[in-house]
Amino acid sequence: MNKYSKTLTQDSTLPGAQAMLYAIGLNESDFKKAQVGIASTGFDGNSCNMHLNALATEIKQAVWDQELVGLVFNTIGVSDGMSNGTEGMRYSLVSREVIADSIETVCGAQYYDGLIAVVGCDKNMPGSLIAMGRLNRPSIMVYGGTIAGGHWKGKPLNIVSAFEALGEKLANKLSDEDYKGIIQNSCPGAGACGGMYTANTMASAIEALGMALPGTSSNPALSKEKSSECVEAAKAIRLILERDIKPKDVMTYPAFENALTVIMALGGSTNAVIHMIAIAKSVGITLTQEDFQRISDKTPLLADLKPSGKYLMEDLHKIGGTPLLMKYLLDNGFLHGDCITVTGKTIAENLAIVPSINFDTQDLILPLEKPIKKTGHIQILYGNLAEKGSVAKITGKEGERFKGTARVFNGEFELVDGIRSGRIKEGDVIVIRYVGPKGAPGMPEMLKPTSLIMGAGLGKSVALITDGRFSGGTHGFVVGHITPEAFDGGMLALVEDGDWIEIDVKKRQLNLLVEDKVMAIRRSHYKQPALRVKSGVLYKYAKQVKTAADGCVTDEN
Numbered sequence: 001m002n003k004y005s006k007t008l009t010q011d012s013t014l015p016g017a018q019a020m021l022y023a024i025g026l027n028e029s030d031f032k033k034a035q036v037g038i039a040s041t042g043f044d045g046n047s048c049n050m051h052l053n054a055l056a057t058e059i060k061q062a063v064w065d066q067e068l069v070g071l072v073f074n075t076i077g078v079s080d081g082m083s084n085g086t087e088g089m090r091y092s093l094v095s096r097e098v099i100a101d102s103i104e105t106v107c108g109a110q111y112y113d114g115l116i117a118v119v120g121c122d123k124n125m126p127g128s129l130i131a132m133g134r135l136n137r138p139s140i141m142v143y144g145g146t147i148a149g150g151h152w153k154g155k156p157l158n159i160v161s162a163f164e165a166l167g168e169k170l171a172n173k174l175s176d177e178d179y180k181g182i183i184q185n186s187c188p189g190a191g192a193c194g195g196m197y198t199a200n201t202m203a204s205a206i207e208a209l210g211m212a213l214p215g216t217s218s219n220p221a222l223s224k225e226k227s228s229e230c231v232e233a234a235k236a237i238r239l240i241l242e243r244d245i246k247p248k249d250v251m252t253y254p255a256f257e258n259a260l261t262v263i264m265a266l267g268g269s270t271n272a273v274i275h276m277i278a279i280a281k282s283v284g285i286t287l288t289q290e291d292f293q294r295i296s297d298k299t300p301l302l303a304d305l306k307p308s309g310k311y312l313m314e315d316l317h318k319i320g321g322t323p324l325l326m327k328y329l330l331d332n333g334f335l336h337g338d339c340i341t342v343t344g345k346t347i348a349e350n351l352a353i354v355p356s357i358n359f360d361t362q363d364l365i366l367p368l369e370k371p372i373k374k375t376g377h378i379q380i381l382y383g384n385l386a387e388k389g390s391v392a393k394i395t396g397k398e399g400e401r402f403k404g405t406a407r408v409f410n411g412e413f414e415l416v417d418g419i420r421s422g423r424i425k426e427g428d429v430i431v432i433r434y435v436g437p438k439g440a441p442g443m444p445e446m447l448k449p450t451s452l453i454m455g456a457g458l459g460k461s462v463a464l465i466t467d468g469r470f471s472g473g474t475h476g477f478v479v480g481h482i483t484p485e486a487f488d489g490g491m492l493a494l495v496e497d498g499d500w501i502e503i504d505v506k507k508r509q510l511n512l513l514v515e516d517k518v519m520a521i522r523r524s525h526y527k528q529p530a531l532r533v534k535s536g537v538l539y540k541y542a543k544q545v546k547t548a549a550d551g552c553v554t555d556e557n
Contacts, residue, residue: 001241002034004111004137005069009035026069034241035069037112039103039131041124046079048121048199051190051221052144055230056118059142062234063116068241070234071112075102080122081159081193084471085412085448090440092123093469094541096275097554099127100282104134113137114237120144120191122198122472125206126275132211132247133282138240139247140342141212142233143203145221146313147191152181159193160307160471162186163447167455170420191221195306197472200313201268202275204322208262209279210250210341214350218321220314239344251283254336258347260292261334264299264376265325267309269472270391270480271445273378277551289380289389289549293508296376299334301395302366307475308395309372311364319362320355327354332368372396381479381503383511385465385491388483388549390510392503393470398477400505402463404429406495406512411435412468415449419456426461429501433492434529435468436485437552441533441542447471450478463503465510467492467548479503479510481548487529488547494522 002009008017009031021031038059042052056072063070078088078095107115114137117128125141132139150157165182168174174182192199203217213232219225240246256276263272273292280287303325304310316322329335330351337348359367366372373396381390394400407428409415415432418424430453437443446468453459454476463477467485470478484490491512495501500513512519533539544554 002032002113004113005035007111030069033067033069034113035071035111036063036114036116036237037107037110038063038070038072039106039115039117039128040072040074041077041099041119042074043077046077046082046121047147047187047190048079048081048192049077049124049144052118052120055142055144055226058227058230059116059118059233062231063237066234066238068238073106075099077121077124080198080445080471084163084445089444090442090538092445093443093552094537096123096127096130097541098537099124100130100134103128103131107131107135107137114241115139116142116233116237118142118144120199122202122271125199125202126279129206129211129279130282133251133279136246136248136283138237138245139211140233140237140240141206142229143212143216145191145219145223145226146200147194147221148188148314149194149312150185150188152178152185157182157186158195158306158312159186160195160451163451164455167452170452171456173457189222194312194314195472196266196268196303196313197307198269198271199472201263201266201272201472204266205259205263205268205272205276207322208326209255209259210339210347211247213343214323215321218313218317220317236342240342243344245340245342245344248283250340250342251279251285252339253285255339256280256285256287257295258335258339260295261299261329262322262326264296264301264378265329266303267301267305267372267377267395270378270393270470271472273391273481274548274551278553281551281553281556289391292378293380296378299376300368300371301373301377302368302371304364304366304372307472308397315364319364320357323351323354324357325365327351328357328365331356379505379508381505381508381510383509385501385510385512386482387491388547389481390479390483391481392479392505393474394505395475401503402429402477403500403502404463406431406497406499406501408433408495408497412444412446412449416452419452424458424462426458428462429503430462430464431492431495432464432466432468433486435466436487437545437548438531438542439467439485439487441531441538441545443469443548443552445469445471446480447474450474450476465501465503477503483547483549485547489526489528493526494519
């Protein structure tokens with residue numbers, strides 16, 4: 001069963017490796033066992049990840065109980081919730097690549113036979129899956145789980161409540177007492193952000209993809225079910241080691257279609273677009289923005305989850321979790337049931353024991369006949385402002401067309417000042433540019449700007465477009481991932497205050513309504529700005545990163 005580690009444990013020409021394995025406590029009988037690397041993204045400074053090292057310890061013991069060698073190592077994490085609205089947010093998407101590179105490096109160098117990744121915040125999950133795809137050794141992802149909802153004066157809270165509270169405060173709609181109360185009570189403990197934000201989106205998608213155990217995306221962080229997963233993950237890794245079920249066997253094109261379908265039905269984060277494209281590349285599969293559009297066109301939005309809906313992930317868990325939705329989708333022909341998963345069974349076999357949904361006892365998941373939206377919320381828009389595409393999140397509450405005058409900001413901090421000064425008016429199309437993969441660099445999320453807009457009461461009267469990203473917690477009429485980005489000379493760089501911009505979701509168009517001859521003059525005066533960094537990881541990222549349409553990968557020519 002140990003296909004890779006035997007190079008270290010049984011090759012007599014590697015006495016140094018053997019001596020060091022003896023030094024860590026292995027004995028002669030352990031040398032005959034498969035070695036499983038347990039990658040933890042746990043760290044004390046982030047509530048999403050604060051409990052992961054403890055889960056990794058439970059998994060390690062469970063792996064040893066399966067007559068395998070379990071060896072824990074750590075990789076980094078970045079808290080999106082804490083870095084949002086700061087220069088530190090530029091490191092968030094970069095961390096996905098660092099996580100992937102570091103897991104690949106450790107498992108490749110140490111010749112681990114299998115991998116279990118224990119992950120929490122947003123970029124942990126795609127980072128670990130990219131590493132699994134590159135390594136192509138039996139692997140399982142264990143999600144740290146969702147946080148419980150907070151409360152203040154009877155009002156339910158979550159992380160986005162804290163961001164939107166600032167907008168309300170700036171608009172003089174919130175007292176100092178209530179502002180502080182919301183901040184102190186939005187996050188009551190361990191776990192990833194509670195709505196259908198990026199962490200829960202990616203966890204659900206990866207469960208549907210087949211790379212995580214059934215039900216694990218919706219199990220709360222602090223629950224008996226989450227602890228039980230540790231034992232089940234150890235059993236599963238032994239099974240797939242014995243059967244030699246590898247990531248490329250699981251992550252097939254039909255499996256990615258399953259993942260995209262679940263993302264659409266749940267109303268998942270736009271970040272899933274770049275992450276799923278990147279994960280697919282790691283196993284040699286071409287997934288494009290148009291695949292998202294195709295799945296969106298035929299998949300209704302069924303789950304009434306935050307940020308635009310009513311419920312949190314813990315509420316989905318209470319009614320049966322992600323498998324309940326997947327069972328309904330499978331029974332109605334939306335999923336490929338024959339895709340193999342890390343249980344060693346197919347999607348259909350995994351879901352066979354799941355009860356059918358009861359629409360009389362819950363209103364979180366709606367029936368196909370009465371969806372929140374008849375087609376998916378993720379829309380890929382093109383036009384002269386987005387020649388290679390952009391990503392809109394339209395849940396049906398924002399409308400499908402917006403035409404307004406541009407209000408241009410070179411970065412989100414200028415926008416924050418613009419909100420404070422009252423520069424933004426109803427009917428504006430807010431433009432935040434030079435925050436793309438290269439321009440920022442790092443393509444930060446615009447959660448603080450969109451939350452401030454919502455908090456200021458402008459959410460229904462303005463639109464926002466950007467070459468940056470959006471948090472899964474963002475809602476409103478927003479378009480991101482604009483490609484080519486402003487830094488690369490995209491049309492976004494040439495927009496001026498007062499220009500008319502039209503967003504037409506039905507026609508899938510994003511256009512600047514300015515005469516060609518005027519644009520030609522502006523183009524003749526355009527000069528690419530200097531890169532904002534000159535050294536370090538952000539510099540390396542800016543030099544290597546591909547476009548948002550290409551998944552922002554860094555390992556392609």
